[in-house]
Amino acid sequence: MTQQAMETIRRLRAAMDGQVLTPSDSDFDDRRRVWNTLIDRHPSVIARCTSAGDVAAAIGFARRHDLVVAVRGGAHAPSGAAVWFAPASLEAAMSANCLIA
Numbered sequence: 001m002t003q004q005a006m007e008t009i010r011r012l013r014a015a016m017d018g019q020v021l022t023p024s025d026s027d028f029d030d031r032r033r034v035w036n037t038l039i040d041r042h043p044s045v046i047a048r049c050t051s052a053g054d055v056a057a058a059i060g061f062a063r064r065h066d067l068v069v070a071v072r073g074g075a076h077a078p079s080g081a082a083v084w085f086a087p088a089s090l091e092a093a094m095s096a097n098c099l100i101a
Contacts, residue, residue, distance in 0.1 A: 008065070009045065015057040018050035043070070 013020045021028045022045055031046050044067070047058035062069045 012045070012047070012057065012061045015061070016047060016049070016054045018054045019046075019048040021046040021048070 009020060009022055019031075021031055023042070028046065031048070032041060032043060034041075047054065047061075049055045049058055059069065061067070
């Protein structure tokens with residue numbers, strides 16, 4: 001992860017009470033998985049919002065960095081509709097990738 005990406009994620013973590021996960025976090029894979037194992041998405045960032053303030057911080061972050069936002073509900077849709085469709089990399093987090101809130 002680049003220094004710029006690390007600093008950007010650090011600022012998001014400071015703005016939120018909930019967890020902010022990236023692929024380098026040990027529980028990232030557990031948090032990104034859904035029950036249908038045929039669906040295997042790899043977002044750049046996962047924001048685990050715990051309040052309206054967290055949602056505002058996550059949406060603001062995504063807007064500032066032109067990220068696609070996917071709101072994950074129960075993650076039980078057989079089609080994988082609960083998660084974003086294309087893989088993303090954290091190194092490209094400054095361009096159009098994904099934040100799951």
